[in-house]
Amino acid sequence: MPTDDVPETFHVTTDEQLRAVSNLTRHRIMAVLRFEPATITQIAERVGLAKGSSSYHVRLLERAGLVKVVRTRKVRGVMERYYAMAARSIELPDPGEGGPDVLMRHAVADLEASPAGGERQVRMAHLRLTDEQFAELGARLQALADEYRELSDPSLPDTSLVFALFHPAPVQRSEGDAG
Numbered sequence: 188m189p190t191d192d193v194p195e196t197f198h199v200t201t202d203e204q205l206r207a208v209s210n211l212t213r214h215r216i217m218a219v220l221r222f223e224p225a226t227i228t229q230i231a232e233r234v235g236l237a238k239g240s241s242s243y244h245v246r247l248l249e250r251a252g253l254v255k256v257v258r259t260r261k262v263r264g265v266m267e268r269y270y271a272m273a274a275r276s277i278e279l280p281d282p283g284e285g286g287p288d289v290l291m292r293h294a295v296a297d298l299e300a301s302p303a304g305g306e307r308q309v310r311m312a313h314l315r316l317t318d319e320q321f322a323e324l325g326a327r328l329q330a331l332a333d334e335y336r337e338l339s340d341p342s343l344p345d346t347s348l349v350f351a352l353f354h355p356a357p358v359q360r361s362e363g364d365a366g
Contacts, residue, residue, distance in 0.1 A: 197274035207251035
């Protein structure tokens with residue numbers, strides 16, 4: 188699929204869009220469509236769903252504007268539709284303090300569902316950064332992700348990259364804590 192005409196970012200702004208993207212099954216369908224168009228049958232096979240369930244979830248994503256039909260062809264008298272992402276990336280609204288971070292929950296679910304013996308690289312680092320360093324690191328991480336997204340080959344197995352750069356909530360000390 189040519190990506191020149193695909194917008195860079197889809198901004199989730201409505202409740203319908205947020206509900207559509209908040210579902211783990213639909214998240215996995217969007218991952219299938221991230222690099223190449225697919226039919227309902229192909230999506231069902233890749234995600235491990237029945238065709239009817241796959242069709243239901245794709246219709247919800249299409250109605251929300253997150254995926255679109257990019258090609259059709261007639262197969263044995265039936266019109267076969269190929270779906271693709273409506274944009275290269277999706278930006279969710281800030282969930283607000285204490286709100287659920289849908290992308291992180293989906294990422295953790297995907298990580299937990301990945302093969303036990305499979306190769307994984309999971310790291311956590313606690314840093315102390317100036318505001319400028321924080322912004323620079325965020326930009327560098329995004330640029331690195333964008334660079335590797337451009338190198339992605341749809342014929343290779345899927346790989347997920349998740350990063351979160353944030354200031355954690357201050358730790359509340361109780362009276363019994365040693366200072």
